[in-house]
Amino acid sequence: MRIPASYPMALLAALVALTPVYVLIVLASDASSVFDTHNLQILGNTLSLMGLTVLGSILIGVPLAFISAYVHLPFKKLWLVVFAAPLAIPSYIGAFTLYAAFGPGGEINTLTGIETPSMYGLTGAAIVMTLYTFPFVMMTTRSSLLSLDASMVNAARTLGMSMTQSIFKVILPRVVNGIAAGSLLVALYTLSDFGTPAMMRLDTFTRVIYVEYNAFALGRAAMLSLQLMVIVGFLLLVESQIKTAPERQGRPLILFPSKLQLSAIFITFAPVLLLAIGLPLAIFSLWLARDGFTSFDFNIAWNSTYASGIAAIVAVIVAIPVAHAALSGKAGRIMERVTYFGFGIPGIVMGTALVYGGLQLPFLYQTLGLLIIAYMLRFLPLAVGSVRTSTEHLDPSLVKSARVLGASPREVFTRITLPLTMRGIIAGAALVFLESMRELEATLLLGPTGFETLSTYLWRVYEAGYFGRAAIPGLLLVVISACGLAIMMSGEKRNQFEH
Numbered sequence: 001m002r003i004p005a006s007y008p009m010a011l012l013a014a015l016v017a018l019t020p021v022y023v024l025i026v027l028a029s030d031a032s033s034v035f036d037t038h039n040l041q042i043l044g045n046t047l048s049l050m051g052l053t054v055l056g057s058i059l060i061g062v063p064l065a066f067i068s069a070y071v072h073l074p075f076k077k078l079w080l081v082v083f084a085a086p087l088a089i090p091s092y093i094g095a096f097t098l099y100a101a102f103g104p105g106g107e108i109n110t111l112t113g114i115e116t117p118s119m120y121g122l123t124g125a126a127i128v129m130t131l132y133t134f135p136f137v138m139m140t141t142r143s144s145l146l147s148l149d150a151s152m153v154n155a156a157r158t159l160g161m162s163m164t165q166s167i168f169k170v171i172l173p174r175v176v177n178g179i180a181a182g183s184l185l186v187a188l189y190t191l192s193d194f195g196t197p198a199m200m201r202l203d204t205f206t207r208v209i210y211v212e213y214n215a216f217a218l219g220r221a222a223m224l225s226l227q228l229m230v231i232v233g234f235l236l237l238v239e240s241q242i243k244t245a246p247e248r249q250g251r252p253l254i255l256f257p258s259k260l261q262l263s264a265i266f267i268t269f270a271p272v273l274l275l276a277i278g279l280p281l282a283i284f285s286l287w288l289a290r291d292g293f294t295s296f297d298f299n300i301a302w303n304s305t306y307a308s309g310i311a312a313i314v315a316v317i318v319a320i321p322v323a324h325a326a327l328s329g330k331a332g333r334i335m336e337r338v339t340y341f342g343f344g345i346p347g348i349v350m351g352t353a354l355v356y357g358g359l360q361l362p363f364l365y366q367t368l369g370l371l372i373i374a375y376m377l378r379f380l381p382l383a384v385g386s387v388r389t390s391t392e393h394l395d396p397s398l399v400k401s402a403r404v405l406g407a408s409p410r411e412v413f414t415r416i417t418l419p420l421t422m423r424g425i426i427a428g429a430a431l432v433f434l435e436s437m438r439e440l441e442a443t444l445l446l447g448p449t450g451f452e453t454l455s456t457y458l459w460r461v462y463e464a465g466y467f468g469r470a471a472i473p474g475l476l477l478v479v480i481s482a483c484g485l486a487i488m489m490s491g492e493k494r495n496q497f498e499h
Helices: 007-028 037-070 076-088 091-101 107-112 121-146 150-158 163-192 195-199 205-214 218-241 259-291 299-326 330-339 347-360 368-392 396-404 409-438 441-446 454-464 467-490 494-498
Strands: none
Touching: 007 218, 007 299, 007 330, 007 347, 007 368, 037 076, 037 121, 037 163, 037 205, 037 218, 037 259, 076 121, 076 259, 076 467, 091 107, 091 121, 091 195, 091 259, 091 454, 091 467, 121 163, 121 195, 121 259, 150 163, 163 205, 163 218, 195 205, 205 218, 205 347, 205 441, 218 347, 259 467, 299 330, 299 368, 299 409, 299 454, 299 467, 330 368, 347 368, 347 441, 368 409, 368 441, 396 409, 409 454, 409 467, 441 454, 454 467
């Protein structure tokens, strides 16, 4: 049997994706204990933050999904973008600005004289994480709602149910899988996030791993990383079991609210959107007006762009054979799934593993090359998914025709396959570029000495207390993240925007 040409490269990519796990297991063998009482506190904090964030995201995301899917609103497409906009802001930026705005001596207290409660600890972290993760629940639930047929609700109303009863007895039971899928995304994001719990001074796995790493306790950091990965692995297993039951497509439900109901919707959700979107932009604008442009070295923005650009190019070069292998057979699909493992590993865990790997290979340690490998391993699935999707839509008869006419496999790839899948390749590269620009944890651990990026500069400014210097990098990261959101939403099905 002839082995597809893409398999060797895909196998190499899969083996490299598994390397961090092997390194962590080796490192953890030096740890003095597997689990102690401190671990219990870290586990409790992590699970509490995850539970509160999931609960908050459901309470905000599900009603917004219902409103954006069924309620007739003026400028409906604009509202959908506004509801999803918190995804365009990294949660550590939200944590930074909420921490700076609230509490005695905070920006709100300084400007208005009004004393507000401080934002830190479990409560502060849960509020921040909820504000920036509820769109996950909203998007998946909305997708499920749009697949329902309005005739079921009309039948329930004909049988005497009120609209409220119809929502709870007819609609919600049919979109439970959509809510669960979004909740799992929220849980995974919360587990892997480092910036928010660190800025909110909450000891979760990610924050303690960073502390142990800085104390040169790599064995202890690796053991905590493996424990975190067990939780992440369990959630990924649960996610793989969630299957959405097919629904018969039909006429969508449309509700026409009264002016009083529209006012109630606005009053309920305006504070959420103001805190998630308006506050960071207002705080950064205030700091920019106060400190100006002179305090920022624009070479830092170039460092972010340069490293992320190389990572994007490397990722798509690796992604092309992996995507083609996935479409060539079962073994290729297994290799593709293995490369997804890197996306499930939190950035702080990936950084810890690669630091040890770099120590064994001195020519890599503290180099830009090791940082780019980390970016590539973390975000390779984004490129693979995009390339694979564009390749799947390629008409196979074009390739067969070229082969019949005498073209070699290389000519077919360069003259037909590559040009027709270029749009997917560019989209995949753009997503890897944008995520690399936002990445904080791996950059903190693996960045060469003196190599500052926008995300690490924000972190240093937070640690030093020079908040005003965060204005320009913060606004740049928000703009970059907004571009990422635009790319992501452009991939949504057209009908999701038209309803």
